Amino acid sequence: MDTRSLSLFLNLSETLHFGRTSEACHISASALSRHIQQLEESLGVTLLVRNNRSVQLTHEGKRLQQYARETLQQWDTFKDSLMADSGELHGEISMYCSVTASHSFLYDILSEFRQKHPKIEIKLHTGDPASAIPRVLAGHEDITIAARPDKLPAQLAFSRITVSPLVYITPKAEVLEAELKQAIKKQQWEHIPMILSEEGLIRDRVDEWFRQQQITPTIYAQVAGHEAIVSMVSLGFGVGVVPKIVVDNSPLADRVELLPKQPKLEAYDVGLCALKKRLKSPLIEAFWSSR
Missing domain, CATH: 1.10.10.10 (Winged helix-like DNA-binding domain superfamily/Winged helix DNA-binding domain)
Incomplete structure (x- = not known):
């Protein structure tokens, strides 16, 4: 064909x-x-x-x-099923995740997987976590590591890896200007420059928190990717919101601090996501069940 x-x-x-x-x-x-x-x-x-x-x-x-x-997804699934019947699995799996997710989870997942299925290749793309689920839904990727949305699309399967709190991070005191330091200390949110994700689950939750507090935030920067937020905060530009796991894995972790009094945000539920119909593929199912 x-x-x-x-x-x-x-x-x-x-x-x-x-x-x-x-x-x-x-x-x-x-x-x-x-x-x-x-x-x-x-x-x-x-x-x-x-x-x-x-x-x-x-x-x-x-x-x-x-x-x-x-059609192409069905064809790939059919070819994979023939391979499964014939013996050892081989082929390619396309995967997407953030840089932090690749550092935090992929080593353990892939180490075991590669031992079991050495002939399956992983084609890895990294980028903004806000793009993860849309890329799977659009058929661009087979699997992603992503945060579970508040409403999981019916066609998606989700398998939890970990739960990470969402935290507000500030620059170290020594790089803070006096005015910003005072605003952070008093939590005068309308005067605190915020460094936030352009889009995605965290941005939605932060925006909702500000709405509930009836505060119009001062947005200093909107960036793609949580790692860039840590970088900008470390330079003293403002306050950011990221999953705690991002801070824990950042090379700049010692240049930022957690806000002493954290506004309460729902935690980040991180796991594997794939289209349910793609789990019929022996390659995808093998990856899914190996973790």
Whole structure:
């Protein structure tokens, strides 16, 4: 079964950029165009609207995007099942997590897994934890280490690894300016510059806390990734909110302090996430059950 054209189209439908797709898929731009044209001719519809500046999916293109994603996932699951029947598992698992999660959990998880399944390769991507679950839901990754959302999507499976408190961190006293030091001491939140995540579960919980206190916060910076928050706080720019596990694993842990009187936020429930239907794959199931 030739799934090459579907795979190329799916990648292009997500990047909406011929150059990036051809580079990622190791194919020339002209060959990529031919694959898309052949798909359009075969289906009798226009899948993409192209001009010199942009690429956009048509209605039919969006329908094919969903079909391609589901079909390729089912094909991978079927191939994996044949491998399981034939003996030792081999193949590739795509995984996403934050840098802190890779430091904190992956060594123990992967050490045992690699001993049991040495021929399964792990393709690891790291980045903003706010992107973790959306990437799994979109089919970009097989598994992620992520915080459990307040409402877990019905199609997701979640397996807890640990629970980490959310903590407010401040710069060390020696790098604090007098005005900021006084505001932190008195917890005058409207005068304290905050360094927060751009989006995600923690940002939602912090925003809700400020709403409950009827306080309009002063946002100094919004960043992607919890590690960057620790860095900015350590330089004296303001107060940040991160999972305690991030502070514990940061090389800058000795340059920040926990706020003595912590506002109460619901803890960070960290675990593995995957689409329930992907657990039918012997490769994914093997990883899931190995921890």
